[in-house]
Amino acid sequence: MSLHITNDARERIIQDALQTFPDECCGFLYGTETGDERLILEVQAVGNSKDGDKRRRFEIKALDYLRAERYAEANNLQLLGVYHSHPDHPSVPSEHDRVAAQPYFSYVIVSILAGKYNTLQSWRLNEDSQFEQETIVRSQFSN
Amino acid sequence: MATVIIPTPLRKFTGQKTKLEVEGSSVKEAIEDLALNFPDLKKHLIDDNGRLRTFVNIFVGDDDIRDLQNESTTLKDGSVISIIPAIAGGSH
Numbered sequence: 620m621s622l623h624i625t626n627d628a629r630e631r632i633i634q635d636a637l638q639t640f641p642d643e644c645c646g647f648l649y650g651t652e653t654g655d656e657r658l659i660l661e662v663q664a665v666g667n668s669k670d671g672d673k674r675r676r677f678e679i680k681a682l683d684y685l686r687a688e689r690y691a692e693a694n695n696l697q698l699l700g701v702y703h704s705h706p707d708h709p710s711v712p713s714e715h716d717r718v719a720a721q722p723y724f725s726y727v728i729v730s731i732l733a734g735k736y737n738t739l740q741s742w743r744l745n746e747d748s749q750f751e752q753e754t755i756v757r758s759q760f761s762n
Numbered sequence: 763m764a765t766v767i768i769p770t771p772l773r774k775f776t777g778q779k780t781k782l783e784v785e786g787s788s789v790k791e792a793i794e795d796l797a798l799n800f801p802d803l804k805k806h807l808i809d810d811n812g813r814l815r816t817f818v819n820i821f822v823g824d825d826d827i828r829d830l831q832n833e834s835t836t837l838k839d840g841s842v843i844s845i846i847p848a849i850a851g852g853s854h
Binding site for chain 2: 643645669675676677678679681682684685688691692697698699701703705706707708712713715716719720721722723724726
């Protein structure tokens with residue numbers, strides 16, 4: 620499993636995470652899929668609608684999700700997953716992430732430590748509902 | 763006849779179909795019809811007590827059925843039902 624991501628899309632995710640720190644940011648990933656390879660062409664930030672501690676939790680409103688599916692269809696893109704940040708934590712999914720995760724989706728997680736970018740990794744659930752890491756390939760391809 | 767929009771993560775349970783026609787005069791009947799035709803999809807929608815899973819939101823048009831009559835929400839010919847998975851998580 621590999622996830623190709625354009626420099627622009629990657630930079631947008633990191634900037635959203637930095638600007639939202641110390642809260643968690645979140646958003647959608649759009650692109651194309653060929654076999655086991657995914658190419659992220661576009662990302663879209665959305666508000667973290669979690670009632671409560673946004674520094675360790677994120678939630679996306681149902682209506683925002685509905686709009687994301689419609690956006691993908693209208694633009695001939697595939698909704699490939701979501702991203703979120705882990706402020707002052709590694710870019711590794713927590714048990715909370717795993718339990719709430721959807722099949723199929725790529726989960727890009729960006730770690731911000733003390734307000735600075737640390738790491739970015741991507742994960743996908745396997746058939747046993749466990750996360751497996753996706754290899755991230757930085758792509759020069761621009762949309 | 764109503765149309766159900768299947769969200770991307772659940773399309774592998776519907777043979778990659780994105781839209782399906784379902785029978786039923788209420789949301790409950792429509793979801794049951796869907797579960798009958800796509801048994802692999804069922805466990806993602808309905809719990810062991812026959813209720814809609816907490817992690818699943820259902821919209822009719824642009825309205826959450828929780829703001830309508832929940833599962834009893836009536837459907838008309840041409841109603842569009844969207845299944846929306848809850849998207850959430852967090853660092854620890």
